[in-house]
Amino acid sequence: MTDTTPSDNWLQSRHDQWNTPPTLMNDYVRKATGSTIAQSSRVILGLDNEVYDVTTTDNHHFIVRISHKDEPRFEAERWALNAARSAGVPTPRVLLVEQATYDNISVTFCIEEKLPGKPLDVLLKDGLNSDLNKAIDQIGEMLGKLHSVRIDGFGYLQPDGKGGETSFADIMLMANERESELYEAAKKWNVPTQNVTTGLALLNTHRELYQFNAPVLVHGDFGARHIFVDGNHVSGFIDMQDCSGNHPIIDFVMWDAYWSELVPTSRLMASYDNKGLFTGSYDILFHLVLLRESLIMLMVHARREQRHGVQDFITNMERALRYFAS
Template sequence: MNLDPNRVSESRPILANRLIATGILAAESPWAPLPGGADNDLVAARSADGTEVIVKTRRPERSNRHALAAWAAARMTGIGIPVPIPLWHDDQTWIETRIPGLPLADSDDDQAAADAGRLLRRVHSLPVDGFGRLDAEGKGRYPDWGTWLLALPTADTLPGPVAGLAHQARQAVGANLRSLDVHKASLLHGDWTARHVLADDGRVTGFVDLESVRGGDPLADLAGWSLQESGPLTTALFAGYFEPGEPDADQALVLALYRLRIAASLLAFHHACGRSDLVALRRTQLRADLTALEAGRPTAIPLVTPM
């Protein structure tokens, strides 16, 4: 497919021509738009040496985290985790090798989900310095895990009923800080969902979107996934991660507490984006976990999942 101004927005062909002129993309490179995320617009293209690549263009209101993604890719590649290889980037644009396969969110493959769990456990074996979002050198912005845990949205950023739930979540997390006492930070994916796992025929071909990596407790990655994926897919992921076992009672409590913290943050994000459907889902999830925690019966898998 040649460049076609009628198929994409005006800025895309201009960018493509600039990258072709500088020898980064192949002459008359295909320029196929792909579904993007909250931070980037994506297209598939071909590099000057014929390699299939993904070109990400950062949206103006989003932070530049390209250097962090490059750092994370190097760390994960070093222990054999399949991730895209960064080829070139500047402040606005990122180019990486294209990994074959489909997002696990589209295939709903339990075997691949278990494989993803095993690989994620390997990622979590990497230590980092500090907690929360990392900078370009891999240092966390928070000196301890408890500070990150309690850095929840304030009530004045949310409407009344939603603010009340966020406040209850913060109280529950604060009351159980001893159960969440983490002294050493591990490398976390930070936006661990099925759309960021590519797979083919029951095998993971790669983890993508490394711009949100963090330092913290590995169970936080698992809790974030469980809030956003189906119960069966989470069960499959956990089976691979905890192989040959499953989360014990103490881990179930910790997972529930992380879900409260993450769901409260997602609640604020979805409210700001005007996503009433997702606001309703997070409210229901928060209520379910708060009720189970109060009854002394926290669960490893959420009682309420998206599907």
């Protein structure tokens, strides 16, 4: 019997709300691949999409993601995956992005090739071995290639691969602009008001560190579940719906906040080509980004009425505050 956690149960119940008819899915798989579904299995991962692992009658493998959002950002992700691949990062090819309707429900299909191998977090459950160590030592190098893609503008990518009319400073001070919402979220999650006040003051005080004007392609949700490994090599990066034009430090903070217990961030830094990123005010900016991420996510989860994950945000916020208090 498999043990389940409250987080697992919450995620399962969220996915149970989505049930696209198999006949409709088969129609779009045929449209994308020229073949029909021989076998499919539901994948309960992620918060935003209904996902299926599909094998077609001609024995090819695909991932079908179905978004129930109005703006799923699949086209922006397709642009990012293509740009990353051109820069030397293996990524799945997106074959189709198209809207559909059933029972007065609007959805968007995204059908892409399935990468060989398995997610790194799944493989690590069996412990490290020589093959995995070789693959892990490639991650930083590939992340550097991803960050070599220059982006016109900051913020979430648009379908044409451009960012928005914002700045890195605007992004870093987003929590400050939503102060009342943040205090409400803090109250909901029993976060001391003084911690929020101190955090906002720190973000405001270090404005001079936000004068960064060279946005690059950032994954936005960079972690072990989005890195596929096949044998002793990384077979690709997946799931770039949160891609943006941003500071490359963002991906290192995301890894450190949520995945460094599995693989220390220092191992990514060791093979990352641009060592200059880690000099100067890197540590200060790192902890400011960590603080900003934590405060924003407290609001996101309050809006979603989503308790699981909140303690991680509080822990990361407290870690950042301790850094500046020392």
